Amino acid sequence: MQLYWIYALGFFAQSLFGARLVVQLFYSEKQGRVVSPTIFWQLSLLASFLFLIYGIIRDDVVIIIGQTLSYFIYIRNLQLKNDWTKIPLVLRAVLLLLPVAAFTYIIAGSDNKLDQIFSKNDFTNPIIFAGAIGQLMLNLRFVYQWYYSEKHKTSILPLGFWVISTGASVLILTYATYRIDPVLLVAQSMGIVVYVRNIFIHFKSKAKAAI
Template identity: 45%
Template sequence: MIYVIGFLAQVFFSARILLQWFLSERAKKVISPAIFWQLSIVGAYLLFVYGWLRDDFAIILGQIISYYIYIWNLDKKHQWKKLPVIIRTLLLLTPVVAILYMLKDAGIFVDQFFRNEKIPLWLLVYGSMGQIIFTLRFVYQWIYSKRKDESLLPIGFWVISLFGSLIIVSYAIYRSDPVLILGQSTGLIAYSRNIYLSKRAGD
């Protein structure tokens, strides 16, 4: 059941990349479609649950940081306010509630995630580093887009994506995590192709 949630999350993440790639190829330039951000939110929500069930802090960390950037981009695409208020409220509050829940007993939290016998500390640090790098692409994208006052996916986003993804794939291989392996591997070609499209367009 846990893997089903994880695979479903990766389906959404893979779909967002494939759709973005397809639409960019058709436009002959890198674009940032609203569907990319909609699928991102759903995937992040599911992967957050998966990470929690797997006692994997590295996965959780990556989702918490980028989650609100997805919402910001949806708002820039004028799609956020089209959602019912109850859905928006749920999406906004769930991560906050989850974080508060995790921190209500810091000792148990540390035991569950940082002293996890299933994951050696060095591997947890390595996996977390990959997730941080991978997540920083959205921080970079947000800063870049904020300056341009529109939702964009610049070349730096794809370079960071490629680098972070390679770390996460190696982490996933070591952990024998088919969800992460599948999810990250499918993106490698799309990241490379978007870098090519960005360079060709002179971005």
């Protein structure tokens, strides 16, 4: 029974990641341009917080490492939108301490945990390698978004973010089909629709602005 609750936590976190895309697309459709609403980053941070806990419980180094990078970028975007300080101080402290605790867990309790990444996955298989690249791209897209936002001194979801997301989604869908993973298939199938739609909205708004 306990295992079901752990899985429920993971699925709930993933549902929040999906919800942020739906909300972001709703706001973009409403305004006729690609926007970066505060709730997108709030949902991202909450989902990442819960998924980090899931990763710690599941002893999953891949999840912990993968989530931590984007985790701090979510916080930075809230800072750029002047919404980070609106979160109660105690909650901010908890949010900042979790990834530190996660990495302490990896280092202090390390039984060659980093080796698990390679021992559990055959990266010589081109489809598995493609899936790993896709996951890496999903994290690096936020590094690109962060760089772009810092450059413009405001939180932005630029065209490149959606292009990278689309490419990553194609790779992960290929991997998910190979592994017959319904969770990844559903999540990425929904995601790629949102990514492509944002690309369309971007060019549509640019065309309107040029008239």
